[in-house]
Amino acid sequence: MIKKSRGLLPGLFIITIAYFSLGFVSILLANLALLCMALPFILLARVKRKVWCQRYCPRASYLNQVGKKHNWRKNPRFITSGKAKYYMIWYFGLNLMFIAGSTTQIAMGNMEAMPYIRLFIAIPLFPLPQLLQVSVPPFLLHLSYRFYSMMLSTTILASILALIYRPRLWCAICPIGTLQDKVLSWMKE
Numbered sequence: 001m002i003k004k005s006r007g008l009l010p011g012l013f014i015i016t017i018a019y020f021s022l023g024f025v026s027i028l029l030a031n032l033a034l035l036c037m038a039l040p041f042i043l044l045a046r047v048k049r050k051v052w053c054q055r056y057c058p059r060a061s062y063l064n065q066v067g068k069k070h071n072w073r074k075n076p077r078f079i080t081s082g083k084a085k086y087y088m089i090w091y092f093g094l095n096l097m098f099i100a101g102s103t104t105q106i107a108m109g110n111m112e113a114m115p116y117i118r119l120f121i122a123i124p125l126f127p128l129p130q131l132l133q134v135s136v137p138p139f140l141l142h143l144s145y146r147f148y149s150m151m152l153s154t155t156i157l158a159s160i161l162a163l164i165y166r167p168r169l170w171c172a173i174c175p176i177g178t179l180q181d182k183v184l185s186w187m188k189e
């Protein structure tokens with residue numbers, strides 16, 4: 001019997017929109033990004049398939065919506081050559097290192113917090129208006145803004161690719177997807 005392949009669950013894109021909207025309620029909720037990063041690997045360990053990418057990824061669902069009404073173009077060479085995937089892994093790794101390092105330094109009192117959005121590690125923007133004003137240590141505020149900034153930066157990049165080329169082109173260079181492939185190959189060895 002041939003197993004019917006199942007796609008993404010419907011409506012998951014709302015989670016992506018909710019994530020960025022909740023940043024206006026309290027930026028502390030941006031730390032939910034950690035859950036988004038951990039869940040694909042937890043599922044991978046249990047099912048030994050990229051079930052997150054196949055069924056549950058809110059970003060993939062969001063990108064399907066963003067790129068829905070556009071004419072698809074041929075994938076660009078910088079994606080198909082594999083270079084962009086390599087750069088994205090470096091970007092992701094550096095970003096996580098920067099987040100961990102700067103948050104630690106702030107907690108130790110060696111550095112000022114950056115309680116505002118900074119796109120692609122380098123473009124400072126502004127703090128978000130907050131519906132809930134909660135008093136928290138500066139390092140936690142900093143950590144929350146860093147996660148929000150990372151998620152926003154990659155979502156902007158993924159949206160541009162979806163608008164110019166095709167909805168889920170981002171998946172070809174997504175660091176979470178690349179790392180899952182790597183873990184999967186280790187599991188099969």
Ligand code: SF4
Nearest residue numbers: 053057060171174177
């Ligand atoms: S590759 Fe990344 S964006 Fe695409 S489905 Fe997987 S986790 Fe989501």
